[in-house]
Amino acid sequence: MRLFKDASYKFIEKRRTAYVVSAIVIATGIAAMGYNIVSLGSWQNYGVDFLGGSLVQVRFDQPTSDAELREALGGATAPPITQFGGEGTGEFVIRAPLDESVSITQVADNVETQIRANLTDRTFEVVRRELVGAKVGGELQQKALLAVLFSFLLTLIYLAFRFELRFGLAAVIATAHDILITLGFLAIFRVEIALPTVAAILTILGYSLNDTIVVFDRIRENMRMKGARKRDPVDLVNQSINETLPRTVLTSGTTLAVLCALLVLGGAVIRDFTIVLMLGVVIGTYSSIFVASPALIEIQKRWGMGQSASEKKKARPQPATV
Amino acid sequence: MHLVLEVDDPDSTMTAEARSDMIDRVDRIIRTRIDQFGVEEPLIQKVGGDRLIVELAGIDDEDRAKGIIQESAFLEFNKVLPTAEFDQALSRIDRSIVATLGVDSRPALGRDVVDESDARENLLFGTDSSAVQNDAAADSAEAADEPVDAIEDALRPFSSLLFTGDVEGTYFVAAEDRPIAEQFLAMEEVQRAFPRDQKLRWGADLLAQGARNYYRLYVLEEDAFLTGEELEDATAQRDPQFNQSQVQFELSRAGGRRFARFSGANVGNYLAIVLDNEVMSAPVIRDRIGARGQIEMGQGTPLEEARDLALVLRAGALPVRINIVEERTVGPSLGQDSIDQGTIAGMVGIGMVVVIMITYYGAAGFLAVGALGVYVLLVLGGLAGLNATLTVPGIAGLILSIGMAVDANVLIFERIREELDHGRATRTAVEEGFEHALSAIVDANITTLITALILFQFGTGPVRGFAVTLSIGIVASFFSALFVTRSFFLAYLSGKKASDPISI
Numbered sequence: 070m071r072l073f074k075d076a077s078y079k080f081i082e083k084r085r086t087a088y089v090v091s092a093i094v095i096a097t098g099i100a101a102m103g104y105n106i107v108s109l110g111s112w113q114n115y116g117v118d119f120l121g122g123s124l125v126q127v128r129f130d131q132p133t134s135d136a137e138l139r140e141a142l143g144g145a146t147a148p149p150i151t152q153f154g155g156e157g158t159g160e161f162v163i164r165a166p167l168d169e170s171v172s173i174t175q176v177a178d179n180v181e182t183q184i185r186a187n188l189t190d191r192t193f194e195v196v197r198r199e200l201v202g203a204k205v206g207g208e209l210q211q212k213a214l215l216a217v218l219f220s221f222l223l224t225l226i227y228l229a230f231r232f233e234l235r236f237g238l239a240a241v242i243a244t245a246h247d248i249l250i251t252l253g254f255l256a257i258f259r260v261e262i263a264l265p266t267v268a269a270i271l272t273i274l275g276y277s278l279n280d281t282i283v284v285f286d287r288i289r290e291n292m293r294m295k296g297a298r299k300r301d302p303v304d305l306v307n308q309s310i311n312e313t314l315p316r317t318v319l320t321s322g323t324t325l326a327v328l329c330a331l332l333v334l335g336g337a338v339i340r341d342f343t344i345v346l347m348l349g350v351v352i353g354t355y356s357s358i359f360v361a362s363p364a365l366i367e368i369q370k371r372w373g374m375g376q377s378a379s380e381k382k383k384a385r386p387q388p389a390t391v
Numbered sequence: 392m393h394l395v396l397e398v399d400d401p402d403s404t405m406t407a408e409a410r411s412d413m414i415d416r417v418d419r420i421i422r423t424r425i426d427q428f429g430v431e432e433p434l435i436q437k438v439g440g441d442r443l444i445v446e447l448a449g450i451d452d453e454d455r456a457k458g459i460i461q462e463s464a465f466l467e468f469n470k471v472l473p474t475a476e477f478d479q480a481l482s483r484i485d486r487s488i489v490a491t492l493g494v495d496s497r498p499a500l501g502r503d504v505v506d507e508s509d510a511r512e513n514l515l516f517g518t519d520s521s522a523v524q525n526d527a528a529a530d531s532a533e534a535a536d537e538p539v540d541a542i543e544d545a546l547r548p549f550s551s552l553l554f555t556g557d558v559e560g561t562y563f564v565a566a567e568d569r570p571i572a573e574q575f576l577a578m579e580e581v582q583r584a585f586p587r588d589q590k591l592r593w594g595a596d597l598l599a600q601g602a603r604n605y606y607r608l609y610v611l612e613e614d615a616f617l618t619g620e621e622l623e624d625a626t627a628q629r630d631p632q633f634n635q636s637q638v639q640f641e642l643s644r645a646g647g648r649r650f651a652r653f654s655g656a657n658v659g660n661y662l663a664i665v666l667d668n669e670v671m672s673a674p675v676i677r678d679r680i681g682a683r684g685q686i687e688m689g690q691g692t693p694l695e696e697a698r699d700l701a702l703v704l705r706a707g708a709l710p711v712r713i714n715i716v717e718e719r720t721v722g723p724s725l726g727q728d729s730i731d732q733g734t735i736a737g738m739v740g741i742g743m744v745v746v747i748m749i750t751y752y753g754a755a756g757f758l759a760v761g762a763l764g765v766y767v768l769l770v771l772g773g774l775a776g777l778n779a780t781l782t783v784p785g786i787a788g789l790i791l792s793i794g795m796a797v798d799a800n801v802l803i804f805e806r807i808r809e810e811l812d813h814g815r816a817t818r819t820a821v822e823e824g825f826e827h828a829l830s831a832i833v834d835a836n837i838t839t840l841i842t843a844l845i846l847f848q849f850g851t852g853p854v855r856g857f858a859v860t861l862s863i864g865i866v867a868s869f870f871s872a873l874f875v876t877r878s879f880f881l882a883y884l885s886g887k888k889a890s891d892p893i894s895i
Binding site for chain 2: 070071172173174177194195196197198199200201202204205212213215216219220223224227228231264267268271272274275276278279282283286287289290312313315316319320322323324326327328329330331333334335336338339346
């Protein structure tokens with residue numbers, strides 16, 4: 070079996086359409102972030118991991134409604150309660166915000182005691198506790214940001230060293246594009262940002278980078294071929310994308326298949342996470358073709374970077390390097 | 392269970408160095424305690440200079456484990472002083488509270504004075520409580536005989552909370568008054584009004600007297616004559632006669648001598664055994680006591696609690712109070728559910744990869760699947776070797792690295808196909824395919840590895856788990872694609888002539 074053998078799509082020529090599509094998607098995401106700032110007070114729906122607070126997940130042995138649980142925890146003053154894993158499971162997640170006067174463990178213990186005292190005819194099990202102090206939450210936010218920035222920087226340096234600076238720049242632009250879209254998606258659907266979400270974003274970063282590098286590797290190789298210098302850069306990049314297309318489709322397809330299995334069978338704990346990853350795989354594939362490669366061409370056109378010193382010495386008229 | 396502990400230093404009075412030093416000491420003591428508690432392969436690690444990560448796997452009773460870690464276990468022996476010695480200071484304390492907070496000190500601290508004096512009336516004269524409460528609701532401050540008490544209470548905000556205790560050297564404080572009394576005692580002005588060499592400590596037990604509950608407040612000599620440092624051994628016991636759990640302790644020789652000297656000089660006095668600033672018991676000294684003693688745990692306390700106390704006493708006291716700043720616990724059932732579901736999903740996912748690879752690449756697909764099998768073994772071995780537990784982010788790392796392992800094979804096979812298209816002989820095409828795919832695989836793996844290492848550096852807990860599984864996965868996928876697939880390919884080609892067609 071063979072797909073996309075000898076494909077010759079004109080990807081780069083369609084780049085303007087892609088720019089518009091990307092711009093619309095990113096703008097929608099940024100608008101959602103703005104809306105969240107106004108209505109939620111924060112651009113993303115940060116969870117306990119980053120805001121600090123106490124998350125307690127309980128599973129009742131008897132049928133229990135969320136209204137009963139809310140009543141037991143103080144009615145109107147109860148902390149936010151969400152059903153876990155669908156109606157009728159008797160499983161709930163309670164998110165108590167930080168309280169400066171008591172410790173995080175105390176808050177969680179209080180929640181448990183209150184349920185025990187007010188729902189005396191039920192028995193329940195505490196299946197999960199995630200407690201994060203205020204300082205730790207703030208630090209986690211900062212560290213996650215630093216980690217992403219540092220990996221950008223080091224990737225840039227590595228690619229500049231292994232390829233050329235413009236390849237590094239183009240790869241970082243594509244990755245930033247993917248992360249922006251992912252963050253926009255998270256903001257639109259107000260997906261709770263927890264540590265696994267950060268891991269998902271970083272996985273997307275890794276995946277997108279991997280995809281981009283494979284295409285770039287082929288461009289680099291084709292540039293070294295005989296007569297490459299005389300070719301139209303757009304043509305050369307198109308050829309490289311088409312040559313790697315079977316691999317791109319197969320790898321993305323396989324990864325999506327694994328993620329589908331995870332989505333259907335993996336259980337409620339990782340559902341959000343899997344959805345974010347699937348989105349990331351699609352965006353990562355799209356961006357390596359429609360963002361990273363065009364970015365390479367644009368950088369070349371605008372700043373003419375990537376000419377080696379020897380080429381400049383020869384001073385050929387309009388060297389058609391890519 | 393994943394815990395992050397920090398030295399309790401709310402006002403940041405300690406230097407970074409002092410905190411780091413404290414955490415080192417806490418580290419040693421907690422290690423000893425956990426060892427004695429009997430947890431296998433705990434992970435205890437100092438991070439960031441002033442934090443301690445404690446990771447314990449497979450614990451049945453997490454609350455108990457937390458108690459053992461967090462209990463300061465600071466044991467002191469103090470002489471109990473007669474309340475008469477403290478009484479003189481009471482008026483000074485009252486005045487300083489009034490001077491600082493005004494006559495409305497209790498409302499200022501969020502308590503309703505009127506309500507309170509009513510309750511007291513209730514106790515002293517035995518009036519029907521519901522009637523008085525109704526009065527109170529109807530604003531009893533206007534009742535004729537009460538303003539005097541209210542004013543008097545307002546001028547004696549602290550001492551009006553105290554009642555004569557049952558044992559020498561103790562006051563009674565109603566359980567509901569304890570929070571406000573604690574707030575008064577915490578005030579700096581009150582501390583200054585304290586008599587020198589004296590301090591107040593709460594009793595651990597709640598006493599029921601009539602309809603109300605009380606705590607004892609002990610007057611103690613400021614300096615302990617003996618501390619837990621002199622403790623040699625501690626064992627838990629059950630006293631069958633009183634159905635009481637107790638911890639028997641044995642003192643060092645020096646400690647025993649000091650104990651004997653003190654008890655000899657104080658026959659007839661009371662001795663307070665203070666654990667973490669709470670008086671556990673205050674027996675009367677009947678005779679000179681040697682190197683042994685016991686801590687009563689109160690009636691109905693399970694023996695287990697006594698055992699835990701004995702354990703922490705043996706391991707030694709923590710030099711400072713510690714706070715849990717992060718806690719992640721996954722109950723055994725959720726953990727098992729997630730693992731079961733994750734395993735099934737993972738197996739189905741791998742099954743799909745197998746089907747896709749074999750459908751798409753034929754015989755070569757089989758070789759890739761074989762290489763993936765080796766990859767899975769390598770990853771499982773690596774995870775087991777590092778004693779890593781799988782979390783959601785950890786699974787993410789594995790997915791990414793499985794993707795990369797498949798990708799490496801796909802890159803190689805596509806390349807071989809291209810070389811075959813160019814009309815190369817089978818063996819040459821395979822060689823060229825591996826060679827040309829190499830640079831893409833190396834670059835892709837190294838950039839991802841860079842990301843993983845940065846994450847390991849910056850991440851904590853779960854994100855670190857992601858970084859670890861991802862790193863292991865990358866190394867394993869690199870090895871399996873380049874060496875294992877290649878060896879399989881060579882074996883596959885060994886029976887063929889250079890020009891024979893291959894299934895790819």
